[in-house]
Amino acid sequence: MxxxxxxxxxxxxxxxxxxxxxxxxxxxxxxxxxxxxxxxxxxxxxxxxxxxxxxxxxxxxxxxxxxxxxxxxxxxxxxxxxxxxxxxxxxxxxxxxxxxxxxxxxxxxxxxxxxxxxxxxxxxxxxxxxxxxxxxxxxxxxxxxxxxxxxxxxxxxxxxxxxxxxxxxxxxxxxxxxxxDEGLRPLLLSLGVLGVGLLAAMIGQLELGLRPLRKLGASLAAVRAGEQRRIDDKQPRELEPVVAELNALLDHNEQALAKARSHVSNLAHGLKTPLATLAVRLAEPGRDPDGSLASLIAQIDGAIGHHLGRARAASPGAPGRPALPVRSRLDDLVAALSRIHAAAGVRAELDVADDLYVACDPQDFDEMTGNLLDNAWKFAERTVRVTGRRQGARVVLDIDDDGPGLTDEAAAAALVPGSRLDERGAGHGFGLPIALELAELHDGALTLGRAPIGGLRVTLALPARSAES
CATH class of the missing domain: 3.30.450 (Beta-Lactamase)
Structure with a gap:
């Protein structure tokens, strides 16, 4: 039990x-x-x-x-x-x-x-x-x-x-x-009433005694969701040592994460400079006649970018996960991509409420939604549609296009790092996998499906947050 x-x-x-x-x-x-x-x-x-x-x-x-x-x-x-x-x-x-x-x-x-x-x-x-x-x-x-x-x-x-x-x-x-018997009946009745009263008092005592534990569990859930940084110190005396140890553990994990992120970031930036130099040398005439070396360099650069994105993702409860307004961030991205892909003649439709907020690092959110919107613009014929809704404890974004879409096998392959389903455009197959990993690191999810307007639907789910947070 x-x-x-x-x-x-x-x-x-x-x-x-x-x-x-x-x-x-x-x-x-x-x-x-x-x-x-x-x-x-x-x-x-x-x-x-x-x-x-x-x-x-x-x-x-x-x-x-x-x-x-x-x-x-x-x-x-x-x-x-x-x-x-x-x-x-x-x-x-x-x-x-x-x-x-x-x-x-x-x-x-x-x-x-x-x-x-x-x-x-x-x-x-x-x-x-x-x-x-x-x-x-x-x-x-x-x-x-x-x-x-x-x-x-x-x-x-x-x-x-x-x-x-x-x-x-x-x-x-x-x-x-x-x-x-005349004396025994009321005494037994009194004992029965006393027993029921004792049981009721015991249940009330249990509820009252276990209430601090339920509050502690709710506080831990809030820390995990990023709604608060630490557990409140105002606890019953018996729980104060537990709360102190939990807060110390959160501090230790945050410090270890910050060090790990710093090491990964330093390593990635240290590799990017020689890679850039190597790419410049290979671009010289005669250095890479068939372009195979440049392709390998590009793949390495994409992998570095992928791991840099993972290093930027904050841990649950860390200060890097504020309440991010979804509509304003999407407005900026849609405006930028409309200018970039102006020649494609694609119209963007945005149906997202102003009161939707997510717990996510701003740079990670821009990278995820930016990659997804950029892919939608590349394959759409006329329309890119973005809808947002609150679903339980998450905010769900559906990014649809009216392009050719993907089969189930192709959709599964598209989420594998380095896999490219279209060799015509620029890029090296790391956009969707990076968006998937960043979503999962933020306690979210990313799935691919069929859009109602005929093309691909990418569904991005992220933890919801109130505006006050």
Missing amino acids: NSIRARLLISGVLFTVVAVVLAALTIRPTLDQFVRRNVDASLESQISVLARAVKSDGSLDQDRIQSVGPFIRRGAGWAWVVKGPAGVLRSQTVAAVEPRQGEGPPPWPRPERDRDRDRMPQREMRPDKPPTAPLKESRRWRSRSGWNESFYFRTLTISTSRGPVTVTAGAPRYIRDRMR
Whole structure:
């Protein structure tokens, strides 16, 4: 997985899901304990009330017997029973609460401290001293828990002069599940909402955290397109070393390119002088009878010009690629070529908007379009047409003529350095290849095709630039 965003997103989702699941698993036993304590508190409250009604001889004070809390609601399932020497007294809500401990599974897990508490020996409660301590205290040493198939109950045994009196209060076993589910559903819903909120916050954090990287990528693209010379230094602290290294690399590349261009240019100019001298000597009578040596000299001179053109091409982002207005440059070239080829009677049509700009060195642009327009004038019969348009991130120029055109094989051969398709005129076959290489060095392209007016169409595409650049 090559995406940082995908890695962080997947890991965050996994961690969030695991955390929510663990929280849900932890909540259930915790909620069980909470429900058990609430049920125990209700049972012990009723037992405490009934215990106060037990007299010293084991009889009951009817005026002090009453139901409290959930035991008041008839049909709620809560019930109590008092057994003693004087007989059995039951609540009116449910008739059967039999303390037969151990029948059926326990209604819920019991903490170890409660099991230890139930194993402690019971202390007797004197009838003249009814339980007045808080329920938590009295439960700790007077009550025991039990269950049967229908009830969960707690029991208190009171010693009297006529024998023990047992006070039992019970709750239906389904009460526990109902109370737990009533509390569990909103908690699980809250956990789900919390998980979704965490995921949304994580996605927002990813977008916010990765935004500087996207800006850095856009800045690098702008440098490559020549829209800015260097990457902006105003970056987050973590990216400052990366930006500093990138800017240092751009500086180093520009310096190395400038040195290489200087060396190539010096070499080419150093060769041109002796070549010019050699051409003059060969032009003397008798020096080159068949002209073959002069042709070789011309080819060498063309190759030197070709490499000089490559040396002039600036690297992406270098200062030599300003925003060049296309229409004004073409106007000057068309005017000059119209004067040069005035005898040919060729009419030039120019359909290029004034707001088209390209990222190109002016001299390279003139050399490319000048060679293409000159070829069009040489082969056109009556018309040379130039149209320009914006196509995505490029400006596309179509240079058409109404001459004989080229076949597909001839068009492919025309872009090979030194290849000439017409031996009648001057030149040595380096015009189209130089234009192609200069276009490619400026992140552009050059293709040959058939013109709508019948001749050759040369399409030159160069990176577009805004006028503000």
